[in-house]
Amino acid sequence: MKKKVLTAVLAAAMVMSMAGCGSTKDTTSTAGNTVSTDAQTESAAETTDGTEAASGATYKVGIVQYVDDASLNQIEAAIEAELDKKGEELGVTFDYGDYTFNGQADSTTLNQIATELVADNVDVIIPIATPAAMIMQNATEDNQIPVVFSAVSDPESAGLVAGNDAPGANITGTSDALDxxxxxxxxxxxxxxxxxxxxxxxxxxxxxxxxxxxxxxxxxxxxxxxxxxxxxxxxxxxxxxxxxxxxxxxxxxxxxxxxxxxxxxxxxxxxxxxxxxxxxxxxxxxxxxxxxxxxVNYEDLGTATADMVVDILVNGKNPAETPVQTLSNxxxxxxxxxxxxxxxxxxxxxxxxxxxxxxxxxxxxx
The missing domain is CATH 3.40.50.2300 (Response regulator)
Structure with a gap:
């Protein structure tokens, strides 16, 4: 699904609010993260680290792009492609189509997107670029929804993490730090x-x-x-x-x-x-x-970001114990x-x- 902007955010919120009453899904908790599953299709499947995940589970993935530009678009496409690939391999679904938005470089829009994603109780938020990451971090301080950022050049100076090896309580991600x-x-x-x-x-x-x-x-x-x-x-x-x-x-x-x-x-x-x-x-x-x-190669950066998301949602990795990845540039x-x-x-x-x-x-x- 094509990236949505603010008007679509508000419309989606209304539709999901009305549709919520008829939902057949329940929620379970895995390593502190809320995971949306279909209770009728749940069964065990082997994950990449040997643990068991729910086959047929659906994870709601929020993707928030700061603005349209060639690099950030490339990252988003790589994230989605990797989530699709991993979902097929693991027998789970990463539902990003309903939760993918573009902030159009506007802080008001980004804050409203953050509010909607929290209200939708997504399982993870992937902000692309520093301004989006900072707003998503602020929106998740109380609810601790995992945040896995991509293309943040200096996450420590931006106040997102204490250091590359010491992420925040619910936040980690990938950096495109420049030499x-x-x-x-x-x-x-x-x-x-x-x-x-x-x-x-x-x-x-x-x-x-x-x-x-x-x-x-x-x-x-x-x-x-x-x-x-x-x-x-x-x-x-x-x-x-x-x-x-x-x-x-x-x-x-x-x-x-x-x-x-x-x-x-x-x-x-x-x-x-x-x-x-x-x-x-x-x-x-x-x-x-x-x-x-x-x-960096931004396709590789997006792929690495998606892999971190899979580790957190499916394999139960703790964002606070997941170091920020900086790719060779x-x-x-x-x-x-x-x-x-x-x-x-x-x-x-x-x-x-x-x-x-x-x-x-x-x-x-x-």
Missing amino acids: TDAVFDLMFAADPDIKSVGLLYDKSQDSAKKPIEEAKAYLEGKGVEVVEKTGTTNDEISNAADALAAAGVDAVFTPTDNTVMTAELAIYEKFIDAGIPHYTGADSFALNGAFLGYG GIATVNTETAEALGIDYSVFSDMCEGVVETQTAEEFE
Whole structure:
């Protein structure tokens, strides 16, 4: 089912409220987590860790995407595909179709989605991206519904967990933490004579804070001028890109920033016209026209997130004892059209990364 937005959230709440009286399902508790099961079809099935799960059980899985962009869409698709695969293997159903929503980068919408998912008594919530994860965490502090986040760049600084090995009482997940220095190593390998670098990001995005601090430290260590431009909307990001082009910076860096990601298709040609390569913290930026995206494979990240959900719901794992997973992020994705337009030879990257992936400008991954 296609992702639903707020109006669908409210409509779904009304429908489920009316339909609840005729339900044939009861609830049982597994390792502190409420699990929805069909009492008439319950039987034992072997799980991946040797424990027994209820064959025919149905688990209600809430998926909350922060905003539409290529990376987050890729994560959601991978989560759903893996849940379908594991459900078939284990003889259970992960019902996400009725509980999948998109917050459209609006905190009011995200809070109302959280309220509806709690009212629906879902068995787990999977928020995708930091702002969604923070709101879902707040909504589950009292009820302790498990939260398994995906694509949170710095879960500790965001206050989601005490540390990667010490998750919160009901929260864990996967991180797309960025190796900022590695991005700049690529930048200076391609052009050792860089004198000024623009930093383009949304100052309200928690995911941007740490890599921007790391970027400043790296550049100051090289004696390179730093030009910061920020924005919180597409129009502001577009204006910030114009300002960086006017400033004549030699390159631009953006971390894993969802606001800039949603604006990339509208700004990448500005940088090409100005002869400025845009180095970024996710492969989706390159798909949307930026010269380079560096980071994790988001399909793998989504799959790993779904596997953690299965361990918690089916295998009875405790979120508080499940370490946050940080995937290797040594993949450089280069937009070959942009590279050609800028005249950049990126062959040097092959010895500096786990892999170099080539892409061309499009809206979504195929």
